[in-house]
Amino acid sequence: MSGISHHLLLCATASKAKCCDPTVGAASWDRLKQLVKQLGLEDPGRAAGIVLRSKADCLRICERGPVLLIWPDGCWYGEVTPERLEPILRQHVIAGEPIEEWLIQRTPMRCNQATAN
Template structure:
């Protein structure tokens, strides 16, 4: 069995869906690249963080299928829509680091 790891957030991004219903073109891939860059620059992927590591997964579809690309922040269930690389940067800084969700960009909230 693998060792337990404390997880602060798990991020799921609809970046490159097989049936692209929520966005078209390269925007999802650009958001994914920015997410990787911003998490790494902020040190959020360090397993030894006292708050826990931040994990990320490229999801095929988050079942919202409009106003994408869509990002789900688990476990709080914040769904961000209309993403751009700039918005990703701000979500990482304001929501993940400072704990303040950006309510005007939310398209759904459903805590788990």
């Protein structure tokens, strides 16, 4: 195994349902699970590393959902309908090119490394 390449967090069926229609959110979550499997993104032998997916109960954006956050890139996608998921996975996760027009926010991850003495 080559480690983890990305972690996808989707706010789709939040308990307070502030960012999207829960019906659309549930359909997006089902499509995400289907595509991750279909595209071999959770295959332990994937050279680039596996892709994790998690359903989040609110990512604190609360509008223009379903909201998808992709780590470690810090890219936040809005209005992630089932139809948008395949282009996002193919172009961003696999090819490494975020779809700029669908991004609603960027928060690059900062890692603090301890120095050994």
